[in-house]
Amino acid sequence: MNALEAHVNPLTKLTEEARLSLANLADAASGLAVPSLRLGVTGLARSGKTVFLTALVHNLVHGGRLPVFSAAAGRRMTGAKLQPQPDDAVPRFEYEAHVRAMVDKRIWPESTRQVAELRLTIDYESASYFYRKLGPGRLHLDLIDYPGEWLLDLPLLSKDYATFCADALQRARAQGRSEVAAPFLKALAAADPDARENEAAAQDLAAGFKSYLAACRADAHALSMLPPGRFLMPGDLDGSPALTFAPLDIPADAAPARSGTLRAMMERRYEAYKTHVVRPFFRDHFARLDRQIVLVDVLHAINAGPHAIADLEVALSEVLAAFRPGKRSWLSSILTRRIDRILFAATKADHLHRTDHDRLEAILKRLVTRAEERARFKGAEVDVIAMAAVRATREATVKHRGEELPAILGTPLPGERLNGETYDGEAEIAMFPGDLPQDPESLFRHVESASEDARAEFEAAQRDLQFLRFRPPVLDTTAEGLTLSLPHIRLDRALEFLIGDRLA
Structure with missing residues (x-):
């Protein structure tokens, strides 16, 4: 049982698991003719999720140089093409627009702000003599893109409002945050949790809390632990009561709130946030993943200083605590889907000379040590790499x-x-x-x-470290005038770990 599942109401957990099993059964039934693999792609702000997905698809579709990706290197991958996605209610990942932005305009695409999906179908020849005799193989690769900030919301499912308040205010008052949080903490000090509920007071506190979170995420601080995630990217929920709450200064073991008070109002909205925002994301998207890549901008944290690095380490630990890792089996993939491979990737390796890539990888490995040990104990495979999905230098x-x-x-x-x-x-x-x-x-x-x-x-x-942001590269063309695929650093190694065994 992970941290997310621990303290959830038993009846609610049973209902959720039943719904997940039904969704997994539907996925399994649709995959009888052609198997599918659902790959989650996430990372905290500015880690390069959109760029990674675009580069992955572009290299597979256009036959990019992928020497470590065995199916491509051995010429067993005979083709890859985009297909209509299976989930009609999920926005499509705007692959074509992102390619135009990088290739034609040489600008980076806009960052991930919602769940998006794309299906890529890969045709291949098996490496096994026996399976080759059965005919060519085919795999649907369903790519699920979602903001990493939403992932940090999942631990909230196991926390009541009082615990959320204690955790949030402990972070706000910590060294490295207290100065940024000062305006919010000043407003909070004037708020009486036992006063009568008041919409204006709730909106003012929520606005102050959101401003504090946004300041933490700015380049100067580059902090990562910023739940609730939708506060910084509300989408169509902007202004809704479910996003109009803030932590109050109450102890973690506080007695139940009196009806009609500001605290009862905030607690009700916090529970609504979990019910209508966090739980549907977990049920409809996150809990249906087979594999996961977590992109990490280590260089940005180093640039921002020791508080950003410490905060990133905590965030990555929280991220992995929300996963459902485990070994893959035919029965588990139908009833209780588990993530059997997790890849942590330090992005923007092209900002460094190759002589420093091993060091970047070692720093990320140190950042995820505790999280990695938990995943391996559950039976999942974990790897860590330094990469650049698009090489700009x-x-x-x-x-x-x-x-x-x-x-x-x-x-x-x-x-x-x-x-x-x-x-x-x-x-x-x-x-x-x-x-x-x-x-x-x-x-x-x-x-x-x-x-x-x-x-x-x-x-x-x-x-002594100097990191600049560079424009996407000018793509080379062949003698026949064909544009080559987007250059990369170790995208092929990432592909081999994430899907190589499914094309064997």
Whole structure:
């Protein structure tokens, strides 16, 4: 039993599991002719979910260079094409628009703001002599894209309102957040939980809480633990009572609220948020996944400082606690679907020279150590990689003061700044981004230490790192004028781990 399932009402849990089993039975029945694999793609803000999905489809459809992806490398994959998606009530992932943005306009597509889906059908020849004799194989790959912030809502299902309040305010008052949270905490101090319920007071507190969460997510802080997730991307629920609540200053073991009070009002809306927002997402999307990739912008957290790194570690632990990991079997895939493979990917590896990629991977592995151990204990396979779904830079060697340095070449986005210079989005530059620490533990010692010396050491190392955002690359064309697929770093390794065994 995971953290999400622990404290849920037994009758509610039984009902939910029955509905999940029916949904899984329907999926299994539709997959009798052609099997399907539901792959969840998520990550916290700016981690590159949309770019990853677009690049994955583009490389499979256009025959990209995928030397580690055995089905493609061995020429057993004979084709891949988009199909109508199976879920009519789920928005389609706008693949074509995202390709146009990156290839034609050389701009990055807009980030994920809702659940979206895309079905890709892969035709292949089995690597097994026996299965090859039975004829060609086919797999429906259903790609489910959803914001990582929504994933951080799932643990709320096991928390009552008082526990949510205690957790949220403990974070708000912690070092690294208290200054950002000061306006909200000031308004909260003036609020009386036992006062009569008041719509204006509820709206003011909710607005202050949302402003605090938005400030935490800004580049200067880059914090990750920001539930409730829909507060930052409300969609058509914007302004609804289910999104108009905030934590109140009450103890975690507080007595039940009196009817008609501000606290009772907030508690009612918190429960409505769980019922009408979180639980449907879990039931209709998350609990039906077979495999999962979690994209992580480690470099952004390092840039923001030790509080961002510590917050990211907690967020990744919460993320994996919400998963339902386990070994895959025919019966379990029908009745109690489990995620049997989870891949954590440190994105934007193209912002570093390849000599630093192993270090980036080691830092992510350290970030997810505790979460990874829990998933393996449940029987799931877990892997960690450093990758760039779309490679925006090239590598070079430059001379600086007589010393040769490994550099990257790319076109910074308009408005990016380095050493006092602002770039216009047209000029290509060469830069040395600096080196990540060779020992990832040294980074975490700085994060966990409260001493001024450790903090000064971390900040000195941080100053040596320079990360810019680059425009998507200009795609090469063949002699016949055909545009090549989007370049990448280790997208093929990700594909091999996530779906390689299903094409064997």
